Every structure is written in structure tokens, then in C-alpha cells.
Amino acid sequence: MLNYSNKKRAFRLTPPQTLAIGFIVIILIGSVILATPSANTSGEALPFLDAMFIAASAACVTGLSVINVGMDFTTLGQVSLMVLIQVGGLGFTTMATLIAIVLRRRISFRERLILQEAMNQTTLEGIIPLIKKVMIYSLVIEAVGAVLLAARFMTEMPVGRAIYFGVFHSISIFNNAGFDLFGMYPDRSASLIEYVEDPFVMIVSIILIILGGLGFIVLSDLITYRQNKRLTLHSKVVLSASVALIVFGTIIIFIFEYTNPNTLQPLSFGHKLLNAMLQSVSSRSAGLSTVDIGELRQASQFAILLLMFVGAAPGSTGGGIKVTTLVVLIFAVIAMLRGREDVVLFRRRLDQERIHKAITFTLLSFFLIVIATMVLTTTESAPFLPLLFEVTSAFATTGMSTGITDQFSSFGKAFLIVLMFVGRLGPVTLAFALARKPEKDKFRRPEGRITIG
Template identity: 55%
Template structure:
């Protein structure tokens, strides 16, 4: 047994535990969704399609190869809802919830894994943070479910409205984008409905801010101060949403297949909704496949940036993007330090942001090149699909259901890498890091 422990089989690092945990949940979910009881017709689902759906739900993405509302039975939809909840909060958070319920002590190793899962710098107060995460999440989801149910009750029986409210409350807060309205139409039937649009956008934004930011906001009245992290997240989120809405509004204003057929208020509402949903949510109120190429390319950029650290969303994250912008500005001004809101960032943070961006860009490029070979689709649609999978967004121009088996597998792997994060996956697959015993002499190369 000691020899096995030395080899690392029984002493996995936190990234490996997280990766293995997500794989187990996906495989279990895929198996459950492939069984006859989970499909509406009772004939079961192709195993690859079931695993694709389980991956999309666990990685809170929203890309689907079969229509969730018509293909799966209520039991299958409940499995998807549970996978979304587990994947959104993280399986270690769910495990901690059960441990707290039965009053089990959280071990040091479990705290290390929680620290990695929540992307925290230290273990200090990690269990307290998990309690807040669980409380905030359930409170927001239930509030969203109630508001949805009240609105849907005007169109359908109360029981059905309550069920749809619960499903979409969980799906939208976790930025999953799954819906039960059928025919792959998402929320297009509510494009002019202020209530559904506003409820959904609030859930998406709250889920994408990150639990640390939510905690800061809730305690702001008492301390009258926000952390640097919260300032960066809130400012960048606001800039991206407003900029995204403005660009989409201008580019699609005269497009009769998207915003062109809507009134002035509907155009503004739809523009903001499509901008917010690129925060890795995946719901849409207009036909994404009908957007102009300029809009599609701009949304690819927004999806690549994604949500914020410690949230239910994906992408390289708003803080990473802000750090890169700060580094570029500092370099252009001839300054050594990257300063955000009068705080200097340590070099390690800048290296990490650069590394994460390069790894993410490399992943998107590699998968896009493979899909361009296996799929008979134009380049921009494939790039959009790949970026949507990496950013765990779930938006699609309509090609997901027509993917080849190889294409489905590649998108599954991309969603998995996007949810865990390229760096976490690299740590999980790579050898254990060892401290360098020496430094090489400094060299100079010409840049630019």
C-alpha cells in the first residue's frame, strides 16, 4: 500500500480529483440518460448522445444534440437538472453540503480540493465560503423559480408553470442554458416579454459574477468597501454587457431575421439579452443562426472572455482579460507595474493570465481545425460552436445536432476542458511540479 501511495495512485492532487470527479458524474449521468425511462418514447437514447447531454449539463454548457423538452421524459429532465446543479456548484461543493448536513468534519485534503474548485488563493475560510455558496445559490434559484412560475402561470396550468420555473431557475442561474420549450427554440417565444427577459438576465449575471463578488455585495452596506477582485469583475462585466448590447444593436438593427422585425423597445431588450447570454449562459431570444457574420464574430470574442472566477460560467474569465489589458497599457506607457484601481498586481498573476489565455486559444484553434476536417460546415459556424463549448456558453448556430460522432466527441472534450479550466486540466494530466534547484543565465531576444 505504501508503494502505491508513493506512485500517487491513492494520493492524487486536487486537480486530478476534480477531473476524475467530473468524469465519473458525466459517465453516470450519460448512463442514466441512455436508459428507456429517461426518453419520452421509452426507447432510450444513443449512448454517445446521452453522454454528450450529460457532459453539456455537468459542464453547464447547454449545447444539445437532441431537444431536451421533447426527447426526454420528466425523469430524464430531472436527471439533467440534477447534473446542472452538481456541475454548476461543483461536485465537491455538493459533497461538502452532505458532509455538513450529517455533521462530518471536512478533512485537510478535502479543503485543498475545495480551494482548487473555488479558485481561491488560500484555504482560510473555505468551508465558510462553501456555506455561503450553497445558501446564495439555493436562495437565488428558488427566487428565480418563483418569479418564473408566476409568469408562466399566465400561459399554462400552475403545476406545469412551477415545474418549468424550477428547471429554468436552476438552469439559468448556473448559466447552463437548457430549456424545456421544445424544437430547439430556447426563449425565442418570449423575445418581447420584459418579465422573462429581465428575470433570465438577472439570474445569468448573478450566476456569472462569482460567489466571492456576491458575498462582497451583500456585505457592502456594513463595510462600505469592495475588494479589488470585486471591483475588476463588476466593472469589466458592466463594460462587456453594455458594449456587447451596443454592437449587437447596431449590427442587427436592420436584420429582418433578428432585431429588424422588433419594435424599438424589443430591439433594445433583445440586444441586451444576447449580450448577457454570452456571459456563458446559452439561452437566446433570437435565431443565432440568422445573425450577421460580424455579430457572430463579435459574440465569439465575448464567449471566449466568458464569466468571472468562482462562478458557474466558463471562458478565460473577466479578471484574466482585465489583467491582459492592464499589462498592455503598462507596456505601452513604459511602466513596470500593472496597476488596477490603484493596486499593483504581482508578476505571477500576469504570467498566469497570459498562460491561461494562450492555452485556451490553443485549445480553441486545435479543436476548430479538427472540426473543419470532420464537419461539412463553414469556418465561422465551427469556430462559434467550438468557442461556445470552451466557454461553456451553449449558444449554437444550429449545427450541434448534425455533428458527426467525431465532432460530438471533440465538443464533449472541449466542454470538459472549458468547465475545469485548461490550467487545472494541465495540472491534472501533467507530472507533479518540482521546485527548480537552479536558475539559467539571463538572455535577451528581440520582441516586436
């Protein structure tokens, strides 16, 4: 009996393993649905690899696509895509927990540990109230976004379709997925290119992207600020870094594309600035664009690539290494240059574990992108920078593309699926999911010294 109990405990999944398997199951279910003939306007089954690519891109809220989802998917396919985006954005554990709460089922300690892992929390305290807030905030923001977008779309399409478009694109934009249905119209460009001179659509999109990328912890802090009169250190760092990155990206894109006849040059000064801001905001995870990414100058593409690598905030619908990781690394360098032992942010000292985790996550992400790019340069025929751009976009779950995604070989598509999965789950979480149960060292070895720099 004791042996059976030990075996049962040995086969019990850890929280990282549960998250990994959960995402795999969601992707497989989505793949089966999207591959069925009834989900495709041609009436024929979509190749399973292509269906899996779209399902993975939606569940990992990336936005890369090998088909025209607006034209090639039926309403069933598009609604299935929308559900995958919503589940992927909020996280399947969040959705499962909310169902359990509605059914008044008790949330076990183990399930709380999984939620803690999924929401990137350092403590179990207040995890269930946070999950409730996540759903409320998401539904309210998406509903407002849907109403605003639908009202705008009613000026150019039937009311029913305008409402449908409003709901789909609000969910897609808030969850930083980047999918759009405008390809339904053969004479229209994809994404938001048709709205390059429409301030209303751009401003609504910018707000939705920012709210989705800040993370639910920060949103909760902002909403309760009037009562608490304070923000947590996490929120201060996220807000400060987000503003700095938006300004940085806007200035870079504005400068380099100002005279580009294929992007911003034909626009007025105000429209140039607003489009540069949208691209800056969208680059960090949303994947939407009002200009052809492939027509951007290489300097702009490289700046966007860097923004994609950084990504959004922890606990958000965005990807990347996260803005908090970047801030920790920058201030660790500053502390080292000043000869200080502690890394201090807003008069708070960071523990060494956070710094080590930031370094680990960044290096793992960097090496993964480098290795993936090296592999794809041997299997695909595209130039180096577009391939690096595509790899970074997939890993950072951004979805921006220079237009080469549908040209990838079967191996290339499968490789991008893995990158999107790893990027959404996080390299460190995936490593913990695959690794054996960690054991503490029984002793510490003598300290050694090596020369650095």
C-alpha cells in the same frame, strides 16, 4: 512499511486530478441514466454517445444539445438533467462538502485544498464559510427566480407545469446552462424566442444570468457591503469589467441587428435594446437567446464569439477565460506601453505570477480553440464561422449554437464533449492534473536576451 507508505503517497491524487476524475464520474453516471429507456419518451435507449453529450453539456453547464430535451426526455430524464446542471454549476466538491457539513463530518485539510482549487481561491482562509454561502445564495436566488418565472408561465400553461418549468428554467439560467423545455411544444420555438417581446421574462433572465456569472465571491462582497463599506479588488475588477462587456455587447448587437429583418428589425426600439442586452449578457456563458443565432449577421456572431471566449467571473457558474484574465492582460499591455514595470488596478499592484497565469491561460485557450476548429473543418461539412462558433461555445461552456450541433459526426460530438470538459475544468487545471509533480529547479541558468517586436 516505509516503502508501502511512500507508494501510497505516490498514488494519492492531487486536487486538480480529483476535480478531473470527479467531473468524469458525474458525466458517466449522468450518461447511464439519460441513456436508459425510462428517461426517453420513445421508450428506447438513447445512443450512449448522445447521452454522454447531453450529460457532459449539463455537468459542464454548457447547454449544447443534439436532441430536443423538452420533447425527447421523460420527466425522469429532465429531472436528471436538472440535477446534473445543479451539481455541475455549484461543483461536485461543493455538494459533497455540504453533505459532510450536514452530517457533521470534519473537513480534512486535503479536502480544503480541493475546495480551494474548485473555487479558484488563492487561500484556504474562510473556504468552508464560503461554501455555506454558495449554497444559501444559490438556493435563494433560484427560488426567487423560480417563483417569478412560474408566475409568468401560469398565464399560458397549467399550474403544475408552470411551477415545474419555473424551477427547471431558474436553475438552468442561474447556472448559465442554457437548457430549456419549450421544445416540449411542437408549435413553439426553442430557448426564449417566444418571449422576444416579453420584458418580464427577459429582465428576470438577465438578472439570473448576471448573478450566476458574477461569482459567489462577488455576491458575498455585495451582500456584506453595507456592513463592511468596502469591496475587494477582485469584486471591483469583476463588476467594472462585467458592466463594460455588457455595454459593449449590447451596443454591437443593437447596431448590427437593428435593420436585420430576421432578428431585431421588426421590434420596437425598447424591445430591440432589451433583446440586444439579453444576447450580450447571455453570450458570456448562459447560452439563452430570444432570436435565431443562425440568422444573426456575421459581425454580430463574431462579437458574440469574442464575448463567449472571455466568459464570466472566476468562481462563478460561467466559463471562458474569465473577465479578470482579460482585465489583467489589458492593463499589462497599458503598463508596457507607458513604460511602467508594475501592473496597477484600483491602486493595487499585481504580482508577476498573476500576469503570467493570465497569459498562460489565454494562450492555452486560444491555441485549443484554433486546433479544435482546424480538426473539425476536416471532419465536419459545416462552414468555417459556424464551426468556430460551435467550438468556442463548447470550450467557453456557453451553449449558444448556430443550429449545427445535431449535424455533427460521432467524432465531432466526442470532440465537443472533450472541449466542454476541458472548458469547465480549465486548461491550466487539466494540465496540472495530467502533469507529473512539479519539481523546483536546483539552479538558475544565465539570463539571455531576444528581440521582441
